[in-house]
Amino acid sequence: MQIQLESQPFLSIEADALITYVFDRDDKFDGVLADINVAMSGRLSALAASGELTGKSLELVLVHFPQGLAAQRLLLVGAGKPAKFATADLRKIAGAALRYLKSRGVKTVVFLAREGERGPEAAQAVVEGLKAGDFESDKYRTEKKKNREIQSVGLAGFEAGIGDGLQTALERGCVIGESQNFARDLINEPSNKLTPRILAQRAEAMAREVGLGVEILDERKIAELKMGALIGVAQGSVEPPRMIVLRYEPQTPRPEAPVLGLVGKGVTFDTGGISIKPANNMEKMKYDMGGAGTMLGAMRALALLKPPVSVIAVMPSVENMPGGRAQKPGDVQVAMSGKTIEVINTDAEGRMILADAVTYAKKLGATHLIDAATLTGAIEVALSNVHVGAFGTPREYLDKFLESAKAAGEKMWPMPMDEEYKEMIKSNIADIRNTGSGKGGGASTGAWFIKEFAEDTPWIHLDIASTCWADEGRPWLAKGPTGIAIRSIIDFAMKLQ
Ligand code: BES
Ligand code: ZN
Numbered sequence: 411m412q413i414q415l416e417s418q419p420f421l422s423i424e425a426d427a428l429i430t431y432v433f434d435r436d437d438k439f440d441g442v443l444a445d446i447n448v449a450m451s452g453r454l455s456a457l458a459a460s461g462e463l464t465g466k467s468l469e470l471v472l473v474h475f476p477q478g479l480a481a482q483r484l485l486l487v488g489a490g491k492p493a494k495f496a497t498a499d500l501r502k503i504a505g506a507a508l509r510y511l512k513s514r515g516v517k518t519v520v521f522l523a524r525e526g527e528r529g530p531e532a533a534q535a536v537v538e539g540l541k542a543g544d545f546e547s548d549k550y551r552t553e554k555k556k557n558r559e560i561q562s563v564g565l566a567g568f569e570a571g572i573g574d575g576l577q578t579a580l581e582r583g584c585v586i587g588e589s590q591n592f593a594r595d596l597i598n599e600p601s602n603k604l605t606p607r608i609l610a611q612r613a614e615a616m617a618r619e620v621g622l623g624v625e626i627l628d629e630r631k632i633a634e635l636k637m638g639a640l641i642g643v644a645q646g647s648v649e650p651p652r653m654i655v656l657r658y659e660p661q662t663p664r665p666e667a668p669v670l671g672l673v674g675k676g677v678t679f680d681t682g683g684i685s686i687k688p689a690n691n692m693e694k695m696k697y698d699m700g701g702a703g704t705m706l707g708a709m710r711a712l713a714l715l716k717p718p719v720s721v722i723a724v725m726p727s728v729e730n731m732p733g734g735r736a737q738k739p740g741d742v743q744v745a746m747s748g749k750t751i752e753v754i755n756t757d758a759e760g761r762m763i764l765a766d767a768v769t770y771a772k773k774l775g776a777t778h779l780i781d782a783a784t785l786t787g788a789i790e791v792a793l794s795n796v797h798v799g800a801f802g803t804p805r806e807y808l809d810k811f812l813e814s815a816k817a818a819g820e821k822m823w824p825m826p827m828d829e830e831y832k833e834m835i836k837s838n839i840a841d842i843r844n845t846g847s848g849k850g851g852g853a854s855t856g857a858w859f860i861k862e863f864a865e866d867t868p869w870i871h872l873d874i875a876s877t878c879w880a881d882e883g884r885p886w887l888a889k890g891p892t893g894i895a896i897r898s899i900i901d902f903a904m905k906l907q
């Protein structure tokens with residue numbers, strides 16, 4: 411799918427479809443819509459009068475062969491109430507329009523911006539929405555839905571701002587959208603096609619393509635570094651673990667600048683281990699590497715967008731299996747940091763591999779941490795599939811991240827890190843235990859476990875267990891891997907200094 415700026419007057423654009431949006435208000439037709447309405451001899455007013463065109467959020471009204479327009483179709487997308495409208499809506503409108511037209515065999519489209527939201531930021535959001543909307547998880551279908559490809563998208567009606575130009579915004583949107591899709595493709599992979607070794611290879615190939623530093627620690631190196639928590643989880647599988655490390659360095663690093671450490675849970679399949687999971691829905695545990703996928707997507711984008719700070723990504727990858735050598739409930743593991751962990755439940759494996767990854771990221775020089783993990787079922791109980799659970803200390807660091815989430819249009823909710831939750835992971839025989847007390851608060855006790863290794867380093871933990879995969883499609887996004895959190899992390903890294 412090619413995306414380019416379009417400078418033709420919109421009435422004479424010859425595309426299969428012209429897309430624009432309509433607000434839910436009495437006076438719907440102003441600016442470009444007024445012009446279109448006039449060209450169409452007031453037929454849009456008639457549609458509004460009949461109640462077919464209301465402007466309600468994501469309503470789709472398709473007009474064929476619109477009179478007075480060179481385009482073959484006019485697609486009007488509902489933008490909702492103007493007072494509630496934000497850039498994030500533009501992203502959804504673009505994605506929903508693309509998916510709707512794609513399913514109808516349309517090949518060339520032009521997206522026409524309206525008055526108000528049409529600077530570079532708006533253009534970037536539209537491009538992100540188009541790219542994300544274009545993704546389908548049909549890689550393993552031998553009969554692809556034929557002819558269903560949008561070949562070209564033109565952006566019309568956008569205006570260059572005082573800062574970055576439109577072309578830059580367009581390119582940035584492409585990088586971010588494509589990186590999100592890169593991650594979604596990985597997250598979609600079944601575990602027989604994506605073992606820890608293969609994930610490492612895929613990460614390495616991507617790193618070489620975009621110019622990131624890369625180091626893959628194999629099982630020997632992992633043992634040498636005494637990553638006992640990671641080894642404990644990995645030992646139940648015949649597939650050896652990997653610690654994947656990617657590095658981005660700015661051209662002229664400042665000596666005092668922060669070093670961002672991104673840590674992502676890369677469990678390529680989570681059976682639960684000896685504390686085995688029920689069969690129902692277990693197939694979904696292929697996406698338990700979603701945190702690693704997220705960080706790989708973010709690193710791909712950062713390599714191309716070039717933030718002013720260094721970024722190190724550390725992604726521990728294992729398969730959590732109940733093999734003959736598997737760790738057992740009650741076992742004690744010694745983490746790389748020296749802390750001892752009593753394994754109460756082998757299904758709480760994510761926090762164990764993250765423990766050693768966080769320790770290693772700090773050892774490599776990370777001064778600020780963000781981890782992403784499909785960590786707990788408890789986060790679904792708390793926030794459903796609506797918000798990412800966002801934990802972090804100190805609170806100001808978390809708040810700064812939440813601002814980026816807002817800017818990126820990704821819903822995240824701050825979760826508590828009070829000391830009471832820390833009490834719940836005290837062990838009778840070791841420094842800490844890997845589950846809480848069984849009295850609820852599972853997402854917070856999971857977060858505290860990771861904080862025990864982050865210690866005083868500013869740290870954010872994103873529990874994406876209920877948001878990383880969508881069981882249902884949405885108008886602007888296919889069902890399956892969502893690529894959530896990537897845009898927020900990119901935004902945050904680009905602003906860090
Ligand atoms: N990978 C799971 C969490 C998960 C659940 C991800 C649902 C995606 C969808 C994680 O490793 C796990 O099993 N967590 C346990 C922790 C418990 C044993 C303390 C859980 O949430 O039940
Ligand atoms: Zn588990």
Ligand code: ZN
Binds near residue numbers: 759
């Ligand atoms: Zn897991």
